[in-house]
Amino acid sequence: MKVSITSGKSEGPTRLNAFDNALLDAGIGDVNLIPVSSILPRDTEIVELPPIKEGEMVNCVLSYVHSDHPGDFITAVVAVATSDDFGCVVEHSGVNQDPEKIRSEAKTMVEYMMQVRGLEIREIIIADENHKVIKEAVAVAAVVYLK
Template identity: 25%
Template sequence: MEIRVVNGVGEGHTELSAFDAALKGSGVYNYNLLYLSSVIPSGATVKEVGTLYDMEGAIGDRLYVVMAEERGHRPGETIGAGIGWYQFGLEGGFFVEHHTKGDSPVEVRERLEYLIEYSIRDLCAFRDKPFQKEKLHHNLSITTIQNKPACAMVLAVFEHETWNT
């Protein structure tokens, strides 16, 4: 199984429409999102692909994802979302999802990187696994709000499935 990591930002007249614009920006709009917790199955690979416009499927199909997203509406505020992941070779692994707001892209990036790293450190400890920083990966989406509400998101897309109709 290949799990694809995508990200997007969007803006709209409302925070909800900004969320939809961010889904479109990441290439995963028009699907029903089914949120998963954070476990990467044994044998799976994780690949950063940017967007998923090439994904097959019909409008309304189910899309299994781990997602981090942040919405906001205050001009000048910076928002960000990020997913980190860590794998134990063929034994699987896990994702962590974080989101935050701040005064600058640098502040938001540093906060997300801290949250992701220390969540992963804890999850390794809970599993009695050693933490090796070189195995830590992350993908961030950060934007500064202009004149309209905005959304930043990152998704780990597992698979899509049609409805049996």
């Protein structure tokens, strides 16, 4: 199994348009996203996001945050932990919070998920997207499961 970690941010005239634009910015706006829970199969390889055929059905773990308050600072985070057995993913987000605090919380949560499963962490990868809202904005971070 291969996965990609990606993120994006954008403004738009409506919440839905801002979300769509953020997905486009992340490179996953022309596919059908299917939300899945937070487990990576054994031997998952993390790769750069390749082009994906338009309309493809794509599993993902998606973190997103929206605000329509000018000046707000929004942050979306995914944290991925791998082991020799399998891995876990956490999605987290916040508004007007220190991005490092949100990243740290996501890291702590994914470490805990691995600990309760008795998995020794091989690697942790954290990706985030931050944005200062102008009018109507969304930030996304995602783990995309590839075929």
